[in-house]
Amino acid sequence: MRGANAWAPVCLLLAAATQLSRQQSPERPVFTCGGILTGESGFIGSEGFPGVYPPNSKCTWKITVPEGKVVVLNFRFIDLESDNLCRYDFVDVYNGHANGQRIGRFCGTFRPGALVSSGNKMMVQMISDANTAGNGFMAMFSAAEPNERGDQYCGGLLDRPSGSFKTPNWPDRDYPAGVTCVWHIVAPKNQLIELKFEKFDVERDNYCRYDYVAVFNGREVNDARRIGKYCGDIAPIYVFNSFMRNELLIQFLSDLSLTADGFIGHYKFRPKKLPTTTEQPVTTTFPVTTGLKPTVALCQQKCRRTGTLEGNYCSSDFVLAGTVITTITRDGSLHATVSIINIYKEGNLAIQQAGKNMSARLTVVCKQCPLLRRGLNYIIMGQVGEDGRGKIMPNSFIMMFKTKNQKLLDALKNKQC
Structure with a gap:
């Protein structure tokens, strides 16, 4: 049961909304189910707010601010049916008006x-079921410059050659509960993105189920393109955009319970061709095929391992032992993520690291040749493309990893090719 004092903030909010709209109408604003809203700022609210919202409804608001700016949405009041997973009555907020990622x-x-969009459009959708209801919600939207925003909110478009991003309240106090931030980093088409977290402290969980940072290749939240998901107090180190893409999406989410210090991260753009290093030059050659799309002739070759560990070591750009943790078939090839047990020859292979855990992305050009199965341990030798991703051809050397191989591999690691 709500006391009389609970209505005080609602009355103040309605007074503010009325003052804002008084130029158009002397009446108190009436909130309807959805609408199209444009301009520098405005209010949206559930149907009939502050009265009880109706059951079995679906309302959609499409917000557009001036071109070149981003939308900032601040909830002033929210009272919907409570559920840990928000399965019954809820408000969804999206980037864009159609097919955008959910913020x-x-x-x-x-x-x-x-909440901040990455462009000048945002969509808000409220859905209610047939049962328990409340007084709904009221929120204010406003336009902001993409690169000139204060610390009270987070997210947006990052397209400068280098920059930083951080959790709300950093570094003065913990990030707030119940916040979602989405940063969309866009580099020129001939460049890749390098990402580093300088400080990192996000609520710890073995599976990062509660508070976490997720990094995706491209512009949308898509598990098939997720580079990694991170939490705890060990910073992910140098996540490379290892696909031939010039966009990254960074998503930070905190639930409604414990919080922590948060993080600050930095990014910079670099050419697609990996820079030279002081390491010994690699004498092996790259495959002639640049796109490495599977062809009928290529994939009809007999799939059979040839040679020995010693014989294939020097002719491979990289050599590692690892566990296959994800596999996705796309365009006739198998895209796999391998958790590294040990790496014996790295070359220019892009390695993602979170604390002591390292992984690499590989493409088996012909999806079943050689065959990699999720959950199994392999010794994998292959070439590296210009994007830093491992390329496994039908003639690449792959075998099951066994402890007895360890001594030989350690000896090969010191071998001069």
């Missing part, structure tokens, strides 16, 4: 932090 889903009475 967050909210219910109950906990107000999330400010």
